[in-house]
Amino acid sequence: xxxxxxTCPVKDSAACAVLTPEERDALATAGRTRTLKRGExxxxxxxxxxxxxxxxxxxxxxxxxxxxxxxxxxxxxHPSGFxxxxxxxxxxxxxxxxxxxxxxxxxxxxxxRAIDDYPALARxxxxxxQEDLLATRNLLELTAHASAEARLAALLHDFAAAASxxxxxxxxxxxxxxxxxxxxxxxxxxxxxxxxxxxxxxxxGAIARKGKRGIxxxxxxxxxxLSGR
Amino acid sequence: xxxxxxTCPVKDSAACAVLTPEERDALATAGRTRTLKRGExxxxxxxxxxxxxxxxxxxxxxxxxxxxxxxxxxxxxHPSGFxxxxxxxxxxxxxxxxxxxxxxxxxxxxxxRAIDDYPALARxxxxxxQEDLLATRNLLELTAHASAEARLAALLHDFAAAASxxxxxxxxxxxxxxxxxxxxxxxxxxxxxxxxxxxxxxxxGAIARKGKRGIxxxxxxxxxxLSGR
DNA sequence: CGCATACTTGACGTCATTCAAACCGTGTGG
DNA sequence: CCACACGGTTTGAATGACGTCAAGTATGCG
Numbered sequence: 001x002x003x004x005x006x007t008c009p010v011k012d013s014a015a016c017a018v019l020t021p022e023e024r025d026a027l028a029t030a031g032r033t034r035t036l037k038r039g040e041x042x043x044x045x046x047x048x049x050x051x052x053x054x055x056x057x058x059x060x061x062x063x064x065x066x067x068x069x070x071x072x073x074x075x076x077x078h079p080s081g082f083x084x085x086x087x088x089x090x091x092x093x094x095x096x097x098x099x100x101x102x103x104x105x106x107x108x109x110x111x112x113r114a115i116d117d118y119p120a121l122a123r124x125x126x127x128x129x130q131e132d133l134l135a136t137r138n139l140l141e142l143t144a145h146a147s148a149e150a151r152l153a154a155l156l157h158d159f160a161a162a163a164s165x166x167x168x169x170x171x172x173x174x175x176x177x178x179x180x181x182x183x184x185x186x187x188x189x190x191x192x193x194x195x196x197x198x199x200x201x202x203x204x205g206a207i208a209r210k211g212k213r214g215i216x217x218x219x220x221x222x223x224x225x226l227s228g229r
Numbered sequence: 230x231x232x233x234x235x236t237c238p239v240k241d242s243a244a245c246a247v248l249t250p251e252e253r254d255a256l257a258t259a260g261r262t263r264t265l266k267r268g269e270x271x272x273x274x275x276x277x278x279x280x281x282x283x284x285x286x287x288x289x290x291x292x293x294x295x296x297x298x299x300x301x302x303x304x305x306x307h308p309s310g311f312x313x314x315x316x317x318x319x320x321x322x323x324x325x326x327x328x329x330x331x332x333x334x335x336x337x338x339x340x341x342r343a344i345d346d347y348p349a350l351a352r353x354x355x356x357x358x359q360e361d362l363l364a365t366r367n368l369l370e371l372t373a374h375a376s377a378e379a380r381l382a383a384l385l386h387d388f389a390a391a392a393s394x395x396x397x398x399x400x401x402x403x404x405x406x407x408x409x410x411x412x413x414x415x416x417x418x419x420x421x422x423x424x425x426x427x428x429x430x431x432x433x434g435a436i437a438r439k440g441k442r443g444i445x446x447x448x449x450x451x452x453x454x455l456s457g458r
Numbered sequence: 459c460g461c462a463t464a465c466t467t468g469a470c471g472t473c474a475t476t477c478a479a480a481c482c483g484t485g486t487g488g
Numbered sequence: 489c490c491a492c493a494c495g496g497t498t499t500g501a502a503t504g505a506c507g508t509c510a511a512g513t514a515t516g517c518g
Contacts, residue, residue, distance in 0.1 A: 064370050066457050072373055074366045085363075087356045092363060115352060122351035123344060127316045129358040134314075134321060136365045137303045141293050144301055144372045144417030148506065180465060188373030190507055195466055212465070212515080228295050377474065409497065422474055424498055441483085441497070 008104070010080040014054045015128055018120040027118075030110035036097035042083070043091055050091040051105045052084025058101025059177050062093045063185075073186040075136060076177070078162065082128050086111065098177055143188045146228055151187040152197045154227035156207065160217050170220045176213045201226075237333070239309040243283045244357055247349040256347075259339035265326035271312070272320055279320040280334045281313025287330025288406050291322045292414075302415040304365060305406070307391065311357050315340065327406055372417045375457055380416040381426045383456035385436065389446050399449045405442045430455070 005011055005021075005028050016024050033056070036042060042060065043050040060077040074093060077083050085091055086108065106114075115122045142151050161167075163174035178186065184194045201207050206223050208216040217223060234240055234250075234257050245253050262285070265271060271289065272279040289306040303322060306312050314320055315337065335343075344351045371380050390396075392403035407415065413423045430436050435452050437445040446452060 064366070066370070066374065068457070070374060072370050074369055085359060087359060088363075093366070115355075116348065119345065119348040119351060122348060122355055126344075126351055126355045126358060129355060129362060130314060130316060133358060133362045133365060134317075136362060136369060137293070137322070140303055140365060140369045140372065141295070141301050143369065145295065145299060145414070185374070191465080192467085192508085193506060196506095199466080228297070419475060420497075421476085421499085425474095428498080 008056060010054065010056055013080040014056075014104075015082050015121065015124040016054065018124040019118055023118055027106075027110075027114050030114075031104050031106045034103050034105050036101045036103065038097055038099055040097050042095040042097070042103065044094050045092055046090055048090040049108075050084060051107055052082065052086065052111045053103040053105040055079050055081045055083065056102040056104055059098040060095055060101060061098050061178075061182065062095050064093050071185050072188075073182060075132065075139075076186075082125060084108070084111070086115075086125075098182075139186075148187075148189055148193050148197050149200065149226055150228045151189065152183075152194065153201065153206070153223050154229060155183065155187060156201070156215060156217070157220075157223050157227050160215075160220070160223070170217055170223075173210075173214070173216045176215060237285060239283065239285055242309040243285075243333075244311050244350065244353040245283065247353040248347055252347055256335075256339075256343050259343075260333050260335045263332045263334050265330045265332065267326055267328055269326050271324040271326070271332065273323050274321055275319055277319040278337075279313060280336055281311065281315065281340045282332040282334040284308050284310045284312065285331040285333055288327040289324055289330060290327050290407075290411070291324050293322050300414050301417075302411060304361065304368075305415075311354060313337070313340070315344075315354075327411075368415075377416075377418050377422050377426050378429065378455055379457045380418065381412075381423065382430065382435070382452050383458060384412065384416060385430070385444060385446070386449075386452050386456050389444075389449070389452070399446055399452075402439075402443070402445045405444060 005016070005024050008014075011017060011024075016027060019027065034042075034053075036058070042053065045064065055077050057079050059079075060081075060083060061073050062075040062077065062083070063071050063073045065071055076098070077095075083095055115125070142154050146154070157170065159176065160170035160174055163171035165171075176183070180191045180194050183189075184191045187194070198207075198209065201223075202209055204222070206217075206219045206226065208218055210216060234245070234253050237243075240246060240253075245256060248256065263271075263282075265287070271282065274293065284306050286308050288308075289310075289312060290302050291304040291306065291312070292300050292302045294300055305327070306324075312324055344354065371383050375383070386399070388405065389399035389403055392400035394400075405412070409420045409423050412418075413420045416423070427436075427438065430452075431438055433451070435446075435448045435455065437447055439445060
């Protein structure tokens with residue numbers, strides 16, 4: 001299926017937003033849309049023909065596996081995010097859908113040509129790459145030194161911020177995009193510790209749990225404080 | 230002082246290597262060299278006029294501080310590395326010299342203009358940024374799940390690989406670029422744990438310590454094995 | 459209804475941290 | 489030349505946070 005940029009929900013925020021409509025349509029002829037169900041893989045570590053993609057809707061996780069097969073989530077991708085390693089011979093990480101997701105995929109050669117043809121695109125991807133770097137470093141900061149409580153508080157804070165439409169305050173309520181297991185291995189903890197600490201955060205009045213995935217933020221300041229930032 | 234690209238030791242490996250000699254010289258008129266002693270800061274978190282730089286010789290660390298002032302090293306920069314956030318209004322992290330270092334600095338506006346003028350430069354910086362991202366994710370993988378022993382083994386392995394001239398095997402001997410304290414906070418450990426685990430790695434015959442900073446790699450395979458990768 | 463999957467809760471063990479003291483190489487002043 | 493202080497490091501013992509193992513409780517789906 002060809003792309004329909006005109007109705008694309010992320011046409012103003014994705015990397016391709018920097019192109020003129022004509023350039024964008026030219027690039028679009030090289031791309032294909034794809035939808036993934038929860039748990040489906042976009043590409044795997046070691047793939048040598050890994051494509052690149054812009055996420056249109058849904059959410060992805062990027063994860064690595066150690067030699068015993070334990071997963072480590074390295075990054076989450078949200079709509080308008082760009083995914084794909086451009087200059088490495090093969091992919092280093094698995095990319096898997098967390099929820100039903102729509103993507104706009106490109107063969108790597110097409111993206112590379114587009115980078116050469118449209119300097120603004122290279123600049124946009126550079127910007128995105130630096131944002132990814134910053135996000136990864138934030139996660140690193142978190143997992144390296146902070147206590148389990150602080151890690152969890154920070155993650156909830158981030159999710160609440162991402163779920164909010166305003167950039168200056170948190171959403172008062174949101175759905176966790178991850179299972180306990182995924183939260184645990186993103187933060188370098190175990191499922192049990194995540195469950196316990198969520199209970200403690202609830203006890204101390206920072207949050208309330210609504211079902212398995214729902215979170216109400218009762219005390220944003222406390223959450224921020226516990227997160228150590 | 231103006232730049233002398235012709236004698237620059239990283240002229241073939243730094244980002245500017247993708248420019249033609251003419252373009253490079255044009256860019257060079259905007260740059261300045263700078264030398265930093267160990268411990269000197271290139272720029273600090275919060276600086277709004279942070280420049281960008283290519284590291285010519287020496288080594289830098291990029292670090293963040295939590296609300297109690299504890300340092301967390303996020304990344305090391307080696308010669309030919311590029312440092313600087315291009316699209317953020319202010320710097321997020323401190324950048325400090327680990328050893329006497331020579332840099333080639335540019336005002337941000339000059340780099341931004343160069344990116345627009347020379348598409349190849351944008352591409353080169355994108356590539357570098359993605360490499361940084363990969364390195365940071367490797368560190369994240371390490372600190373999130375691995376035991377103290379595995380983290381240290383992996384770090385030593387990386388240093389040994391970086392110190393080797395060949396890309397396929399490790400240096401048999403190298404000097405640690407970091408103090409115990411710096412190693413500790415890079416890996417999310419304490420000084421004492423680093424010291425103990427170094428002792429254990431020596432006992433089990435993986436390495437030998439030569440003075441405070443020197444390391445002999447006695448059993449590269451064991452080191453790799455302990456690192457969990 | 460029955461089974462599977464995700465989550466919660468408890469008891470116990472382990473590994474890294476903490477606190478404390480000693481050690482070592484180096485530079486300084488008597 | 490020696491005494492001494494100082495930063496970086498090593499080592500030891502005790503504490504505590506998180507992991508492990510195991511059982512038990514929802515929730516959803518065929």
